[in-house]
Amino acid sequence: MIEFSREGAIWQATINRPDKANSLTHEMLVNLAQFMEDAQSARAVILTGNGKVFSAGADLKEAQAGLAVSDIWERLSGAIAALPGLSICALNGTLAGGAMGMALACDLRIAVPDAKFFYPVMKLGFLPQPSDPARMSALIGPSRTKLI
Template identity: 80%
Template sequence: MIELTKDDDLWVAKINRPDKANSLTHEMLTQLAEIAEAAQDARALILTGEGKVFSAGADLEEARAGLATSDVWERLSGAIAALPGLSIAALNGTLAGGAMGMALACDIRIAVPGAKFFYPVMKLGFLPQPSDPGRMRALIGPARTKLILMGGQKILAEEAYAFGLIDRIVEGDVLEAAREIAADTAAAKPEIAAGIKAMC
């Protein structure tokens, strides 16, 4: 349910479980973490989804059985954050729950106009993954982070862009837009790209 394609040094990992709103099982999260860990030599990694939803977060049955508090979420977001190359979340639709962590860990987030963003972890009786509030706060500030995590608000793409939660709203093919953004990094000397990322 995770599809990986490699175009030279550009890797694309696609969540492909559209019949379940791309909700994530432990197996899928482990696959994503393994891809991110293996992508240390890739120039760029793009995360995207199949269908109209990027991911609804954890598979509810597995969440109740312990997935909601598993360390696999932190393993995944930590591996993405540690990449020396460029990481892009190409959000083909709504981003919800724990799936927010992998997008927050990316260098760049782009989304289609109809995307919604929400993280109803408090309502479900769980804490967010440890690194997620800090990464969200760094992007949008503490008050707006509380608006999402404590106020339970669904943020539309336009508002998410105004907040700084996403970096661009893309009309059309969001994956192709991500490929275009990654093209210069993929073509550059890896030490130059990694050096620029470290300087940023």
């Protein structure tokens, strides 16, 4: 589900659920948050996915059961943003939904040329993570953020 590795001061987390578009379960999010909270000594942390999709966001079954509004998303993005070392989101493909918060919280986002970005949370009837609008506005400006 999530593969964690450490090579010296470089830590990496790889979302490895390509058969489900790397959608995230509550357990996966808790494990990612704990990894990021433990990465205080890392000089760099890389977050990536396996396959053609970085992450489709929440697993749909778990989203309908409450994961879409869980505070675990904010815990994870807050842990990433608080890292003292460099955080890099290596976007191997499509990024959607709740996974957007992870990418927004990273210092750098590097994407393959054919990566697509979707933020459908409001169309699905949910509010974005509390920190997402401010982070997105800082990156692309308030006008573009409001369009999204």
